[in-house]
Amino acid sequence: MTSTEGRPLRLLVLVVVLAGLVLPILAGLWETARAAFGILPAIGAETVSVVPWRQLLSQPGFGTSLMLTLWTGFASTLLALLLAAGFAAAMHERFGPRDGARIIAPFLATPHAALAIGLAFLIAPSGWIARLLSPWATGWDLPPDIATVHDGMGLALILGLLVKEVPFFLLVILAALSQLPARRHLRAARALGYGRGVAWIKVLGPQVYPLIRLPVYVVLSFALSVVDMAIILGPSNPPVLSVAVTRWFLAADTTLILPASAAALVQSGVVILGIALWWGAERAIIGIGRVWIRRGGRGLSAEPGIMAAGGVTLLLMALGAAAIVALMLWSLAWRWSFPQPLPESWSLGAWMRPGAGWGAALGDTLAIGLAATALSLVLAVAWLEGEDRAHMPRARWAEAMIYLPLLVPQIAFLYGLNVAFLRLGLSGNMGAVIWAHALFVFPYVMIALSDPWRALDPKLLRAAAALGAGPARRLFAVKLPILLRPILTAAAIGFAVSVAQYLPTLFIGAGRVATLTTEAVTLSSGSDRRVTGVYAVLQAALPFAAYLAALTLPTLLQRNRAGLSGGVA
Amino acid sequence: MRLPVLAALAASFALPALADAWDDTVAAARGQTVYWNAWGGDERTNDFIAWASGELEAKYGVTISQVKLSDTAEAVTRVIAEKAAGQDEGGSVDMIWINGANFLSMKEQGLLHGPFLGNLPNAAYLDLSNGSAAVVDFTIPTEGYESPWRLAKFVLTHDSARVAEPPKSMTSLLEWSKANPGRFTHPSVSNFMGATFLKQALIELAPDAAILRDEATEETFYAATEPLWAWYDQLRPTLWRGGETFPENESVLQQMLNDGEVDFAMAFDPAAAAAAVERGLLPDTVRSYAPAGGSIGNISFVAIPFNASHKEGAMVVANFLLDPATQAKAQDITVLGSYSVLDPTKLDDTAKAAFAALPSSPALPSNEALGPTLNEPHPSWMTRITEEWAKRYTE
Numbered sequence: 001m002t003s004t005e006g007r008p009l010r011l012l013v014l015v016v017v018l019a020g021l022v023l024p025i026l027a028g029l030w031e032t033a034r035a036a037f038g039i040l041p042a043i044g045a046e047t048v049s050v051v052p053w054r055q056l057l058s059q060p061g062f063g064t065s066l067m068l069t070l071w072t073g074f075a076s077t078l079l080a081l082l083l084a085a086g087f088a089a090a091m092h093e094r095f096g097p098r099d100g101a102r103i104i105a106p107f108l109a110t111p112h113a114a115l116a117i118g119l120a121f122l123i124a125p126s127g128w129i130a131r132l133l134s135p136w137a138t139g140w141d142l143p144p145d146i147a148t149v150h151d152g153m154g155l156a157l158i159l160g161l162l163v164k165e166v167p168f169f170l171l172v173i174l175a176a177l178s179q180l181p182a183r184r185h186l187r188a189a190r191a192l193g194y195g196r197g198v199a200w201i202k203v204l205g206p207q208v209y210p211l212i213r214l215p216v217y218v219v220l221s222f223a224l225s226v227v228d229m230a231i232i233l234g235p236s237n238p239p240v241l242s243v244a245v246t247r248w249f250l251a252a253d254t255t256l257i258l259p260a261s262a263a264a265l266v267q268s269g270v271v272i273l274g275i276a277l278w279w280g281a282e283r284a285i286i287g288i289g290r291v292w293i294r295r296g297g298r299g300l301s302a303e304p305g306i307m308a309a310g311g312v313t314l315l316l317m318a319l320g321a322a323a324i325v326a327l328m329l330w331s332l333a334w335r336w337s338f339p340q341p342l343p344e345s346w347s348l349g350a351w352m353r354p355g356a357g358w359g360a361a362l363g364d365t366l367a368i369g370l371a372a373t374a375l376s377l378v379l380a381v382a383w384l385e386g387e388d389r390a391h392m393p394r395a396r397w398a399e400a401m402i403y404l405p406l407l408v409p410q411i412a413f414l415y416g417l418n419v420a421f422l423r424l425g426l427s428g429n430m431g432a433v434i435w436a437h438a439l440f441v442f443p444y445v446m447i448a449l450s451d452p453w454r455a456l457d458p459k460l461l462r463a464a465a466a467l468g469a470g471p472a473r474r475l476f477a478v479k480l481p482i483l484l485r486p487i488l489t490a491a492a493i494g495f496a497v498s499v500a501q502y503l504p505t506l507f508i509g510a511g512r513v514a515t516l517t518t519e520a521v522t523l524s525s526g527s528d529r530r531v532t533g534v535y536a537v538l539q540a541a542l543p544f545a546a547y548l549a550a551l552t553l554p555t556l557l558q559r560n561r562a563g564l565s566g567g568v569a
Numbered sequence: 570m571r572l573p574v575l576a577a578l579a580a581s582f583a584l585p586a587l588a589d590a591w592d593d594t595v596a597a598a599r600g601q602t603v604y605w606n607a608w609g610g611d612e613r614t615n616d617f618i619a620w621a622s623g624e625l626e627a628k629y630g631v632t633i634s635q636v637k638l639s640d641t642a643e644a645v646t647r648v649i650a651e652k653a654a655g656q657d658e659g660g661s662v663d664m665i666w667i668n669g670a671n672f673l674s675m676k677e678q679g680l681l682h683g684p685f686l687g688n689l690p691n692a693a694y695l696d697l698s699n700g701s702a703a704v705v706d707f708t709i710p711t712e713g714y715e716s717p718w719r720l721a722k723f724v725l726t727h728d729s730a731r732v733a734e735p736p737k738s739m740t741s742l743l744e745w746s747k748a749n750p751g752r753f754t755h756p757s758v759s760n761f762m763g764a765t766f767l768k769q770a771l772i773e774l775a776p777d778a779a780i781l782r783d784e785a786t787e788e789t790f791y792a793a794t795e796p797l798w799a800w801y802d803q804l805r806p807t808l809w810r811g812g813e814t815f816p817e818n819e820s821v822l823q824q825m826l827n828d829g830e831v832d833f834a835m836a837f838d839p840a841a842a843a844a845a846v847e848r849g850l851l852p853d854t855v856r857s858y859a860p861a862g863g864s865i866g867n868i869s870f871v872a873i874p875f876n877a878s879h880k881e882g883a884m885v886v887a888n889f890l891l892d893p894a895t896q897a898k899a900q901d902i903t904v905l906g907s908y909s910v911l912d913p914t915k916l917d918d919t920a921k922a923a924f925a926a927l928p929s930s931p932a933l934p935s936n937e938a939l940g941p942t943l944n945e946p947h948p949s950w951m952t953r954i955t956e957e958w959a960k961r962y963t964e
Contacts, residue, residue, distance in 0.1 A: 126830050237757065
């Protein structure tokens, strides 16, 4: 049942989303494609040609970069999915989705760059783990010459991605399980003689997977095109494709922009191909799986695998936590040399000089994050309200539109978008950077807010309407106050997403806008871990503060309305 | 005995005239603000320029406004654009911190004011003899169109607590690395510092280093670099991580030395290690030195565009930068730690005392340990070496 009610609102939202979100992505892709075929008037390239492609193919290490990208992207995504599923199977019955989310939130909130910097120090041959064990256990007076970071196989990068992606998958799996009668199905399966592990694989797996398919594609796309983490942890000679492309884009030699654009298109091709391959594998597994499930084997053999996955996941979480602690220690150290388990001398020096850069970076990060989150939140509320007024479920194309910025690799359109912004005279100013951040903040705010919004008890609204409240009053006096908690949670997620952005700031800010993230990534290839530690700690602290605010503000503001639960979220 | 007498006579006639002209310049400069376009990426340099502005204002009524560049080419482009627009005076750039390719391009296009170096009284403290590092910029004769202000020189840094007798040549470095596999590496060759390390090796190993002064051709390149690649083929497997991967830049390498992952770091600034010790970034047992045969160095210059609005002010600034007191201040490791460009034999006793009184650090190399300064090869060599290295060693 559709309705004409709220049509102007929906039209407005559609126009804003199309012009503000879809258009920049398409414009960016278009400019990238033009440059890939030789058209970039800004550097005097004005004839269509395939020379950029030939240049790209002759770049040393291009083939290796491509292989590394595929390997790290697929390996990390597949492994993360298996580990998260195993952990959920092992632990699901011990806690509900809310406890789970609470444990997972810190890992989701920590930006990739901060985590990677901490992890790099943790696992380096001269890192914290080696320092704690040397020389008494290892016999090392000097760090060994082993490649544990920047290794040629990209294993450190895969580890870093796992620390971030396993918690993300856990969250979506737990959310999906809460929509299913999971306990009942498990009990029935076990009553029929299936082992716990096999029951998970055969009964719950096929029900959960369709619910988390889009997030899986988002993670795959992300893992195939991540830049900041790959700079800090990944192979360097040659790096993964996304890092190589970023370097070519930013090289002093501007003629490299053309082959870089061609490579950015290859990067999108890799992602499309990656998702297609994954989809193909899904089909194959469904086919084989049906036969396998119908054969009805009851085996118990999956149990050790599940326990192992649970153990590995706990280990990953411990690594993530230790990485952040290591950053804090460094930010407070004066000298900390190998193999001392803790700094030999301490200093607040790095914290005492905000004027040296981190003060300004903190200010910019806050300003961009708050503005991008506010914009996204307003748009998301307008969208959801439009859906309510039309009594219309979300169309599939609309859902796809929300996910679009998360599925298209950033590198494929951000440089082109910068070219478009340059033409409009927008490049390098804060407004443009905020806009670019909102492209990625909006989808997450939308995803986080949609379910609680729909779960709002319609009886409350009907009662308000019966008392004579119009649509606007129902929105402001009933929906928003009741949904304050999920709205603030969505805002905190959006803010965390903005704080973590690297490429949008780098490309659209044209080097003139510096956030904690861009500075931390740059400093990670410097000589002063103490200063890097300050940036990374601040970068990790901001999202925490946002989550904390989202958790405590509703209680403070609504302490006289104890029953207000914000739907069933 | 007649020649020195003649020279002395000539000097005694020339000096008063020069002094008068200089007084006119100083008078015209009073009240000018010099827009010095200088790379702004180093906090200590920016602070030094701000300090110089204060001194100049007190002494000559000239102030400096630093236009902080992220790349010197920005200033060159601006002057080119002004020339294209027909703006032959009143230009926005008064002075540029410049080097190498940018200088060559401006000089060739007639975008520079000068020659002016001969007009500066403090130029008397420079070694202006033919081929001296003060008058050659990446093999290009400066012909008085730019004035030196700071020295950069390649040095190796080692931890004396771990390596007592460091290798003093590229050949002995190879022997050392063979004996201590995994303890030496250089920054990635796509980085300026990594490329400089290879250039230093090239100068030491090339059969005839004189050839490096001219632009590299196919023929000269292969002849001159053959021993370099033979040496590197042997060195690479002995490097840290088997030469499969390299630190991104000299800062990362310095951190690796601090962590004990390697035993050497390198820098293009003899005071870099001392400054790092000062800031707690290296142990106080590190020492810096140059290879025995000398090391690549270059001098950074300042030049004045042809259409500068405040040429007199710019010359007063250039002259101030050459003042022995200014150079001594710049060499102070607590200030800039940038070595003097002046010829020590031309300094008077007061000036010598100013240098001798500078705070010292064991990590600071003595002048003997620094050895002679070798000229940079022609810029084309660096480009070719970087490309050839990437071709040979990137899988």
